[in-house]
Amino acid sequence: MTAPAIRIYIDADACPVKDEIYKVALRYGLKTFVVSNAFMMIPASTMIERVIVDAGPDVADDWIAEHVAPGDVAVTNDIPLAERVLKAGGHAVAPNGKPFTENSIGAAIAQRSLMEQLRATGDILGGPRPFDRNDRSRFLQTLDEIIQKERRRRA
16 A cells, blocks of 8 residues: 655745745645635646635634645644644644754744743834745755655655
8 A cells, every 4th residue: 555645735825935835846746735715826737726714813724734644744834833733743844944843843832932922012023034035945945855755754
């Protein structure tokens, strides 16, 4: 019996690397789900599927968490979703190329909580630094490494 194919899930509403994901997914022949709260254009391909979920907090995250399987890849900036993906045996990577791992997710959750507190008290204003070409390059490299590693594991 062969292992099911690797699938990619995109937490798509604010994902800046969708085009890069499409190219990598098509190169490897991986089914990709573009999950969002609203219609968005996707390439015409049977390998790329648009999933529109109801509006609301965490609805797209819930859909991804319910469908991700061991070895699948989720692209998200959402740390709680990344934790759920890891618990399901999947791989999670942020659009800036930072992989979430069992070893790093606890610290990421703690930092997220701290930052929420600091923003709530007004001690931190503004958001993260702008997304740049280096982030895009790092993301492509990390996504390729995750897929290659998972393909070797399944072979």
